[in-house]
Amino acid sequence: MLPNDSSGRKQAGTFPAPRSPVARGATLDTSPRDSHLWAPGLCMAKSPENSTLEEILGQYQRSLRERANRSIHQLQCALREGDVAVGEEAPGPTCSSGVENEDPGMAWHELQHSHAVNQLKALLHQQATKESEVSPSRRRNVSPLRSSEYEEANMPTVYNLVPIINDQSQYIHHLEAEVKFCKEELSGMKNRVQVVVLENERLQQELKSQRQEEAMREQTLLDASGNLQNSWMTTGEDSGADETAKRRFSQGNADAVKGPSAGEAEKWKLELERLKLTYEEKGEILESQLKFLRKDLAEYQKNCEDLKERLKLKESLLANMSNRVGGLCLKCAQHEAVLSQTHNNVHMQTIERLTKERDDLMSALVSVRSSLTEVQQREASAYEQMKQAVQVTEEANFEKTKALIQCEQLKNELERQAERLEKELASQQEKRAFEKERMRTEVTKEREDMESKMFSLSQNIAQLEAQVEKVTREKISASNQLEEVQNQLASKEMDVTKVCGEMRYQLNKTKMEKDEAEKEHRQYRTKTERDLEIKDQEIEKLRSEVSESKQHLEQEQQKAARAREECLTLTELLSKSEHQLHLTRLEKDSIQQSFSNEAKAQALQAQQREQELTQKIQQMEAQHDQTENEQYSLLTSQNTFLTKLKEECCALAEKLEQISKKSRSEIAQLSQEKRYTHDKLEKLQRRNDELEEQCVQHGRLHEIMKQRVRNQITGSLSWTLSTSNVNGWFLVRGEKLTNPSGPLADRFRN
Known part of the structure; x- marks a missing residue:
């Protein structure tokens, strides 16, 4: 059913519209119109995860392109078949003129069919010309009277819409x-x-803590100074200076403006105003x-609402056009029947x-x-x-x-x-020099006094050493006596232990005899007890025999007499055993x-x-302790x-050394503190x-990001x-293609 090459060329000349979607689809990725849409995709393609996403999207786009090409090819075939049918109907007016007298309504149907075909050709030709001439910006500014005409030619194909939607999600x-x-x-900021x-x-x-430490150090320095009057005066001056410093520190910005840093404060104010602006x-x-x-x-x-309204209108038009039925001539009907049978599906x-x-x-x-x-x-x-x-x-900059x-104020302070x-150091150094001279004179006097005292003490020490020698001799004799007494005590303790051992042995013997x-x-x-039990059993037996054998009384009486004799002997034995037990108890x-x-x-x-022995030992120990205490008291008093x-x-x-060391250490501490504060201020x-550089960089970065977002949104x-x-x-x-009036529309419906 496809036409020849010559007819295909002619139709390509008359119908350029079907080529345009394919050409546009081929150049879709490189067109400048969609370059801003592919920019985020290119940015995201830098990562390996987005590369896989792009591959999936490319496959999906290829499948959509194949589907669109198939549908377009089918539409082209249908349009070409419609053109062939029109070419074959060219000699139709002769036959229709012959039949005109028979059926006057057939001519109207033929005219309607040719009008629909010509309208489709005109629309396709307009679309091909306007795509090359009209830009999207000019299409937006078209007058409302001509907008209805341009809207028919501005609809894209499925091939263009699907990748656009996918790119939009991306x-x-x-x-x-x-x-x-x-x-x-922002969270990092x-x-x-x-x-x-x-x-x-x-x-x-x-x-604040440094200020407090400095105040405490000043107080300690003032307390360590020599005279009480000077110390009181200096402490009063320092307390007044501390109060004035505290008042100045509490005043804040007013004191800074009055001081030599007023120009710098004005500079900071100007910078604050500039930042606010x-x-x-x-x-x-x-x-x-x-x-x-x-x-x-x-x-x-x-625009979305307008598109909704247009969709609703076109759906209603489709519904209305589906209800209409167009007539055909006999030849057209026959030809249409053949085509409907072959191309219905x-x-x-x-x-x-x-x-x-x-x-x-x-x-x-x-x-x-x-x-x-x-x-x-x-957003x-x-x-x-x-x-x-x-x-x-702004708050951070203000703070x-x-x-x-405050740092400048603290610098000034x-x-x-x-x-x-x-x-204060200069005044204290002068005071210390005066005190050193005074202390030197006092120390020389005290040294002379001490030398005289040491001479007298050396004489006393010689006498005491002689006494100590005597005491040591007496101590040695007392220690010898103590050793003798201790030896006697040891011998007596041995005797006591021997006597105790003998007594324990005798006690053990008596315990053994007692146990036996x-x-x-x-x-x-x-x-x-066993004998008594046996006898009780025998008595019971005898009683039973007596009760049973009343007839043998004589024999039983004899037996009873014998039993009584035996009982007497047994009682005698019991009394003897009890007497023996009593004797053994008394002996025990x-x-x-x-x-x-x-x-x-x-x-x-x-x-x-x-x-x-304990009394003797205590007496000896008391005497020894008395002598030792007397000697120890003498030695301790001398020592x-x-x-x-x-x-x-x-x-x-040590006082002299401490005063000199304190002065040196205080000077070194002050110099170190000065260096430390200077280094801190520099840091x-x-x-x-x-921080200012970071704020400026963050501001630039925010501006860059805003410009990016703005460009992308636009x-x-x-x-x-x-x-x-x-x-x-x-x-x-789509509406024109699906709802035209004529045989081609009927063919699409079938």
Whole structure:
């Protein structure tokens, strides 16, 4: 059913429109119109994860291109078949003129069919010419009277819409990533500002603590000075100076303005005003940008609403056109029947594909609208965050200027204190020189007195050494006596231990005898108990026999007599055993009493001996302690006297050394503190310079990010407007293709 090459060339000349979508699809990636959409994709393609996403998107775009090419090829085939049918119908007027008298309505149908075909040709030709001439900016500014004509030619193909929608989602993701980056930068700025504030507070506390330490050192220096009157005077002056310094420190900015740093304070004020002006200008620029973006969004929303209305109108037109039925002549009907039988399924498939693509486009529009609302909300939140960040930076700069002013005030105060301390040091050095001379005279006098005392003490020491020798001799004799007494005590203790061992041996013997007697007594008792039990059993037996055998009374009486005799013998034996037990008990008691009496007597003797020995030992120890205490008291009194003299001499020498060391250490400390404060001030100035540079860099970075966001938003809005115009053209073209009046429309319906 395809035409020849010659007919294909002619149709290519008459119908250039089908070529244009393919050409545009081939040059879609390199066209300048979509360059701003591919910019975020290129930026994101730098990472390996986004490269995989781009590969997936490329595959999806290729599949969509293949589908679009197939649908376009089918449409081209259908249009070519329609042209062939028109060419074959060229001699139709002759036959229609012959049949005109029979059916006058057939001519009207033929004219209607040719009119629809010519209209399609004109529309396709207009589209091909306007794509090369009209730009998207001029299409937007077309008058409302001519807009209805241009809308029919401004609809894009499915091939162009699907990659645009995919790129739009990619672009939205890129914007979200940039917004996250801005938020992270803002949070970093907040954290740095907090760090700066904490450092300023810490420095203020350190300066306060240094001031307190200096005041305490001044008080200690004044207390260490010589005379009480001078110390009271100096402490009064220092207290007055401290009160004046505190008042100056509490006054703050007023004192700084009155001092020599008034010019620097004015400079800082000018810098503060300049910073305020710059931040106000930045805020105005941001507000103007937001207004511009809001206007663009409003225009975009209006365009979306217009597109909705157009879709509704075209759907209603489609519904109305589907209800109409067009007539055909016999030849056309026959030809149409043949074509409908051969190409019915193809057209149905194309119509279904077009409806599916239209549904996909509608869902894409809904997703784009939702993403636009989300982007608006994110822009509002980003604007609020930027406002907060600007406020925080202003507060940080204000606090920084405060800290710098305070640092300058502290510099001035430190310089004043250094001058005052130098003056005090000079006065104290003069006082110390006078005191040194006075102390030297006193020390020389005291040395002479001490030398005379030492001569007298040396004589006393010689006498005391002679006495100590005598005491040592007596001590040696007393120690010898003590050794003799200790030897006697040791011998007596040995005797006592021997006696105790013998007594213990005797006690053990008596215990053994007692245990043996108790065992024998137990054995006798058990034997007697057994005999009694046996006899009781026999008595019971006899009683039973007596009760049973009343007839044998005589025999039983004899047996009873015998039993009575035996009982008497047994009772005698029992009485004897009891008597023996009583005797053994008496013997046991007597043995115990004698043993206890002997033990008591021996214990009393041992106690008496121990008491006598302890009394002797105590007497000897008391005598020895008395002699030792007397000697020790003499030695301690002599030693204390000597140590006191030595301590007084050492104390005087140490006082002189301490005074000299204190003066040197105080001078060194003051010089070190001066260096330390100077180094600290330099470090603080460096930190402030670094913080200022960081603030300037962050401001530049924020401006760069804002410009990026602004450029991307403007590009996205221009792209969305161009896509809206292209969508309108596609819908108009689809309506013209699906709902024309004539045999070609009927063929599409079938």
